[in-house]
Amino acid sequence: MKEVYLDYAATTPVYPEVVKVVNRFMEKDYGNPGSLHDKGQQALKAISEARKRIALEIGCRPEEVIFTSGATEANNIALRCSGRKKILVSAIEHPSVMETAKNWAGKLVIIPVDENGFVDTGFIEKEADENSLVSVMHVNNIFGTIQDIDEIGKICRKKKALFHTDAVQSFGKVNFGNSFDLLSASAHKIGGPKGIGILVAKKNAKLDPWTYGGGQEFGLRSGTENVPGIMGFAKALEMQKKADWRKIERLRDKLIEGLEKLGSKINGSKDKRIWNNIHFSFPGRESEETVLALSLKGLYVSTGSACDSKKTEEYVLKAIGLKKDEIESGIRITLGWKTKEEHVDLLLKELRKILLG
Ligand code: PMP
Numbered sequence: 064m065k066e067v068y069l070d071y072a073a074t075t076p077v078y079p080e081v082v083k084v085v086n087r088f089m090e091k092d093y094g095n096p097g098s099l100h101d102k103g104q105q106a107l108k109a110i111s112e113a114r115k116r117i118a119l120e121i122g123c124r125p126e127e128v129i130f131t132s133g134a135t136e137a138n139n140i141a142l143r144c145s146g147r148k149k150i151l152v153s154a155i156e157h158p159s160v161m162e163t164a165k166n167w168a169g170k171l172v173i174i175p176v177d178e179n180g181f182v183d184t185g186f187i188e189k190e191a192d193e194n195s196l197v198s199v200m201h202v203n204n205i206f207g208t209i210q211d212i213d214e215i216g217k218i219c220r221k222k223k224a225l226f227h228t229d230a231v232q233s234f235g236k237v238n239f240g241n242s243f244d245l246l247s248a249s250a251h252k253i254g255g256p257k258g259i260g261i262l263v264a265k266k267n268a269k270l271d272p273w274t275y276g277g278g279q280e281f282g283l284r285s286g287t288e289n290v291p292g293i294m295g296f297a298k299a300l301e302m303q304k305k306a307d308w309r310k311i312e313r314l315r316d317k318l319i320e321g322l323e324k325l326g327s328k329i330n331g332s333k334d335k336r337i338w339n340n341i342h343f344s345f346p347g348r349e350s351e352e353t354v355l356a357l358s359l360k361g362l363y364v365s366t367g368s369a370c371d372s373k374k375t376e377e378y379v380l381k382a383i384g385l386k387k388d389e390i391e392s393g394i395r396i397t398l399g400w401k402t403k404e405e406h407v408d409l410l411l412k413e414l415r416k417i418l419l420g
Pocket of ligand 1: 072073132133134135136157159200203204229231232248249250258259260
């Protein structure tokens with residue numbers, strides 16, 4: 064059976080070019096960047112180059128890029144190491160932000176969102192102050208709405224609050240401007256390996272160390288660097304930037320049109336939506352059953368969020384005002400670099416049978 068993977072927001076197939084680079088830094092160039100000899104220094108040079116390439120894409124300084132084990136860790140560092148105990152998070156954050164805020168904040172403030180998932184910026188302006196950290200994700204991982212983080216960053220600057228954004232679903236895909244203080248991203252969402260991510264920390268964030276030890280990552284995150292992961296991350300970003308995303312956007316629109324014709328409700332913003340995301344509800348058709356029925360046909364989609372817990376989808380979808388049956392029938396389809404028109408046609412054909420049959 065042919066497999067059609069349509070769950071790119073959960074994770075992505077790794078580019079063959081990335082696999083090659085990762086292998087090279089495991090088989091041949093396996094030195095420790097902390098070693099004085101040539102093998103170590105070559106590894107140090109390689110990760111410094113990778114850091115520079117990633118910084119160039121972001122528009123920050125290389126020393127502001129901290130490699131982590133992924134975005135969950137980056138989000139934890141951002142929220143836990145700034146010394147700011149009043150934490151404002153949007154109601155639709157990923158659990159790696161939401162749970163950290165709940166467990167860590169001295170005072171937790173939830174920023175409300177409207178029916179399309181846009182945060183109430185007036186609320187941030189009212190609540191944020193010089194003792195607070197504000198965390199608002201750039202693109203929502205479930206329904207794909209793109210937040211105006213440039214505007215939010217400017218409000219935070221005016222109020223002297225620190226601004227963190229979880230850019231996992233937008234990194235390498237949508238520009239995020241430069242008005243954030245802290246930003247998280249992850250390689251496995253852009254065709255890179257799992258277990259490697261970044262926290263971008265601007266100088267003014269003044270973070271305390273996350274781990275103590277040999278002083279790697281500018282003293283913030285000690286521990287031998289994940290050299291193959293870092294090199295794979297930089298290569299994935301390069302590949303991601305080359306892809307024809309307008310083609311994917313056209314396929315997304317074809318899917319949305321087809322789904323609407325079947326009578327489903329599309330959730331999230333229609334115009335400010337990431338080009339690879341479709342999220343829909345079809346009341347009366349339980350999402351798990353739809354996912355499993357499609358899986359039997361080799362078509363892989365999602366009920367909402369991979370990391371999962373139905374709990375996440377519930378609080379996020381509730382926050383944008385979805386009704387119980389809309390939440391329970393919610394399906395997320397996310398496209399990527401391997402997606403072809405025939406995949407979309409096949410999915411629509413099978414969905415027609417499952418939803419209307
Ligand atoms: N934030 C968002 C928005 C995500 O979608 C994810 C991955 N599901 C994460 C954070 C966690 O990233 P990682 O898997 O690298 O820990």
